[in-house]
Amino acid sequence: xxKFLSLILTIVLSLSFTNISSHAKENxxxxxxxxxxxxxxxxxxxxxxxxxxxxVNKEEKxxxxxxxxxxxxxxxxxxxxGWVDYAHPYRTAAAYTGSLTLSISDSISWQYNITGGVxxxxxTATLGITYGKTTTVTQSLTVDTEDKYTKIYAFPEYKKxxxxxxxxxxxxxxxxxxxxxxxxxxxxxxxxx
Numbered sequence: 119x120x121k122f123l124s125l126i127l128t129i130v131l132s133l134s135f136t137n138i139s140s141h142a143k144e145n146x147x148x149x150x151x152x153x154x155x156x157x158x159x160x161x162x163x164x165x166x167x168x169x170x171x172x173x174v175n176k177e178e179k180x181x182x183x184x185x186x187x188x189x190x191x192x193x194x195x196x197x198x199x200g201w202v203d204y205a206h207p208y209r210t211a212a213a214y215t216g217s218l219t220l221s222i223s224d225s226i227s228w229q230y231n232i233t234g235g236v237x238x239x240x241x242t243a244t245l246g247i248t249y250g251k252t253t254t255v256t257q258s259l260t261v262d263t264e265d266k267y268t269k270i271y272a273f274p275e276y277k278k279x280x281x282x283x284x285x286x287x288x289x290x291x292x293x294x295x296x297x298x299x300x301x302x303x304x305x306x307x308x309x310x311x
Contacts, residue, residue: 146204163310190286193244198279202306207271219260220270225252226302234295236283241297253302261309271308276300
């Protein structure tokens, strides 16, 4: 019981974003990180394992025509690509001994980008997506610390969908700008020791 309570006390969960200092990167994920341990000492940890967990696998290629304020707008799908936000881990957990668990059961917000003359109203009308959408991710990872200081990072994984937005005119269609959104598709866990 004492060891169990000690383990509970050593787990540190952080809901805020953490900046990661890295010396080398391979495939985007930091290979080493520098953290400050509970004694206030800087410690360099090395990546030992990664786990990718998918929350959503549905491909979206929206092409809608909508009228807004007397003008008709439409979108042209340009493509999609997956990416992981290694600069802003969603959560972390750390421990010195025993097993370490990082659990997530939260809604993670999508990211949006519009350029040119595209407004949020035009974005919503042509893509049928409102700002503030989220994806619920429920995952857990447990690892053995092997009696070494161990830290787990959970990095949000996204899929970016890109579109051109056009105004449909009788004689000549006008290019308005670009719009994209990054939909949460899962979490990539990085285990460092």
